[in-house]
Amino acid sequence: MQLKTILPASRLKGSVVVPGDKSITHRALLLGAISSGTTRIFSFSRGKDCLSTLNCLKQLGIDIRLSPGSDPHLTIQGKGPDGLAAPASILDAGNSGTTLRLLSGILSGQAFPSRITGDSSLKRRPMDRILLPLRRMGAEISSLDGSGKAPLSIRPSVLTGIRYTLPVASAQVKSAVLLAGLYAKGKTSICESIPARDHTERMLSAFGGNISTKKRPKGGLITTLVPSVPLLGRDVPVPGDISSAAYWIGAALLLPGSRLFLPRVGINPTRTGFLTVCRRMGGDLTFSRTQTFLGEPCADLLIRHSLLKGTVVSPEEIPSLIDELPMLAVLAAFARGETVLRGIGELRFKESNRILSIVSNLRAMGVSVSFTEEEICIHGKQHPSGAAFSSYKDHRIAMAFAIAALAAATPSTLDDWECCSISYPGFFREIDRLQDL
Numbered sequence: 528m529q530l531k532t533i534l535p536a537s538r539l540k541g542s543v544v545v546p547g548d549k550s551i552t553h554r555a556l557l558l559g560a561i562s563s564g565t566t567r568i569f570s571f572s573r574g575k576d577c578l579s580t581l582n583c584l585k586q587l588g589i590d591i592r593l594s595p596g597s598d599p600h601l602t603i604q605g606k607g608p609d610g611l612a613a614p615a616s617i618l619d620a621g622n623s624g625t626t627l628r629l630l631s632g633i634l635s636g637q638a639f640p641s642r643i644t645g646d647s648s649l650k651r652r653p654m655d656r657i658l659l660p661l662r663r664m665g666a667e668i669s670s671l672d673g674s675g676k677a678p679l680s681i682r683p684s685v686l687t688g689i690r691y692t693l694p695v696a697s698a699q700v701k702s703a704v705l706l707a708g709l710y711a712k713g714k715t716s717i718c719e720s721i722p723a724r725d726h727t728e729r730m731l732s733a734f735g736g737n738i739s740t741k742k743r744p745k746g747g748l749i750t751t752l753v754p755s756v757p758l759l760g761r762d763v764p765v766p767g768d769i770s771s772a773a774y775w776i777g778a779a780l781l782l783p784g785s786r787l788f789l790p791r792v793g794i795n796p797t798r799t800g801f802l803t804v805c806r807r808m809g810g811d812l813t814f815s816r817t818q819t820f821l822g823e824p825c826a827d828l829l830i831r832h833s834l835l836k837g838t839v840v841s842p843e844e845i846p847s848l849i850d851e852l853p854m855l856a857v858l859a860a861f862a863r864g865e866t867v868l869r870g871i872g873e874l875r876f877k878e879s880n881r882i883l884s885i886v887s888n889l890r891a892m893g894v895s896v897s898f899t900e901e902e903i904c905i906h907g908k909q910h911p912s913g914a915a916f917s918s919y920k921d922h923r924i925a926m927a928f929a930i931a932a933l934a935a936a937t938p939s940t941l942d943d944w945e946c947c948s949i950s951y952p953g954f955f956r957e958i959d960r961l962q963d964l
């Protein structure tokens with residue numbers, strides 16, 4: 528096991544170029560593969576999760592090349608909707624729920640059988656949430672051992688569009704259904720009461736797809752895809768990942784004297800809940816130079832150290848900050864007063880059970896925490912001590928508690944820290960660089 532010692536740090540100053548957005552990179556790879564023509568992906572995520580998507584597509588016969596140089600990018604020769612080739616062996620999504628769920632939507636529409644699996648963490652995560660709607664579309668998709676979990680087996684079938692109301696706010700389920708909808712007879716509609724990230728919808732539209740989203744009279748959104756037009760490859764400039772930026776935002780808010788600049792971070796409104804909540808806690812956070820690339824807004828962020836106060840985060844806010852909850856919980860531990868995170872049940876189904884991972888690490892710091900299956904209540908403390916943190920082999924937990932360790936009163940250790948490369952290779956090198964400035 529890899530154990531890292533992390534010492535309390537003083538202020539962080541300078542700027543950090545955060546990695547390209549993981550969700551957008553996955554989608555650019557997948558849509559690039561099934562579009563006609565060439566797609567080039569700039570500032571893409573080099574995390575292992577996106578590499579899993581890339582490798583699965585290579586196994587499906589797609590040519591993807593890295594062009595190095597001053598503006599490195601991936602070039603994909605798209606083969607059109609029916610150009611994927613039957614894989615010679617089982618596809619491996621590694622640790623990536625996004626790869627497994629989105630690709631299953633595409634595989635459901637193919638004329639060849641396939642199987643897809645993942646690592647031990649991914650094989651514990653629920654897949655019935657995609658099996659159900661995909662089967663309603665006519666897909667012959669099943670869990671090999673009948674548990675509703677990976678490995679999954681997919682056989683060729685005829686798909687028909689459906690109208691589906693998401694039972695949980697999940698962009699992965701929504702995207703799996705929309706991608707299958709590209710191969711279906713008739714239109715596919717998805718109803719959401721609390722909207723999840725909409726990168727698939729934005730990118731489908733940018734690639735020429737016939738997709739529209741409307742507000743429903745009863746509240747929530749309805750998105751409709753009509754699979755009539757072929758998708759066309761595009762250049763995709765990927766904005767910086769706000770979920771990776773969250774660690775630096777957290778570090779700058781917590782460490783006295785800090786001032787950090789983060790250029791070109793994605794600020795898609797379905798992803799900015801963390802920024803809203805940090806401001807509500809008293810965080811000094813400003814935006815400048817807002818621009819939009821291929822339907823995705825981004826801005827430069829400036830963060831200064833701030834004294835934080837506790838807050839209540841409502842269930843409606845959760846989808847817009849779902850992956851930032853570990854970092855938010857750490858901020859709450861250092862804030863004045865109580866913070867309540869409500870409607871967070873989905874955290875139990877991530878790379879680790881993030882409710883348990885957060886609670887045990889916060890308690891190790893001497894922070895008072897109570898929790899249920901849907902809620903965590905954190906009583907902020909003035910000078911939480913360092914601790915022997917566990918990452919639970921979960922990249923988001925590793926990075927959030929690395930920041931907790933920098934802000935703690937005494938030294939800490941962190942196990943299995945290299946799992947940060949799932950979304951952020953080089954995260955710990957960046958910590959060292961910023962401290963040397």
Ligand SMILES: O=C(O)C1=C[C@@H](OP(=O)(O)O)[C@@H](O)[C@H](O)C1
Pocket residue numbers: 549550551624625696697698699700702723724849850873
């Ligand atoms: O669609 C995506 O790219 C993602 C959706 C979210 O998962 P759910 O759809 O399961 O909420 C998020 O937690 C994950 O990191 C990425």
Ligand SMILES: C=C(OP(=O)(O)O)C(=O)O
Pocket residue numbers: 576622623624625626850877878923950
């Ligand atoms: C939950 C995550 O990703 P995925 O579901 O793709 O494994 C994440 O990156 O925090």
